[in-house]
Amino acid sequence: MNDPLRTITREQIIAALDLAVLRPAARLEDVTNAARVVEDLGMASLCVASYNVAVAKQITSRVCSVIGFPHGNTSPDVKFTEAREALEDGAVELDVVINFGRFLEGREMVVVQELGRIVQLARKKKALVKAILETCYCQPGQIIDACDLCMDCGVDFVKTSTGFGPEGATPWGVKLMLEAVHGAIQVKASGGIKTYADAAMYLGMGCTRLGVGATSYQGLLP
Secondary structure, X not given: OOOHHXXXXXXXXXXXXXXXXXXXXXXXXXXXXXXXXXXXXXXXXXXXXXXXXXXXXOOOXXXXXXXXXXXXXXXXXHHHHHHHHHXXXXXXXXXXXXOHHHHHOOOHHHHXXXXXXXXXXXHHOOOEEEEEOOHHHOOHHHHHHHHHHHHHHOOOEEEOOOOOOOOOOOHHHHHHHHHHHOOOOEEEEEOOOXXXXXXXXXXXXXXXXXXXXXXXXXXXXX
């Protein structure tokens, strides 16, 4: 097996990066500066709050909006409205925080109802949907079940974390997710990815996207 530290290139990392500007106190200047980085380097996307989509879209077409962020516990109707407005403002990807609180207590239909509508909406706009599981709160079996549920809803990716929970991506959690989706959809690792070794490890495992804050992405690039 090839060592990812020897085989993953700077260009591969850049192409997989979703650069995030999601701090509560983020300014419009932070959004525009990050948008220029995404556009100039050719990163996968700029991930912003829905309110900032229109601003980012003026600089780059690669705009991803978070939905129901960061707790996932807004109502399905509110999430749908946020997703619709983000798409109308120009988002081409949606990172949707599932209602993990309801999922963990066994009310899976809440997740089905919210994700199903958003996925149908996104399909009409040819936009991608990533479902954020917040794996730090899940037991191993729950991670697998959440992946199965999200696949059934038609998402394009499952994503580990918001970065606002007590823990971000972990190798064991990502391994479970990759095994659960078995190549049918893609996996995004996010949260706590700070070094080239972190990025190379997750890409080497099979992730196709990496979420990283706009203030820390340079530490990933050799």
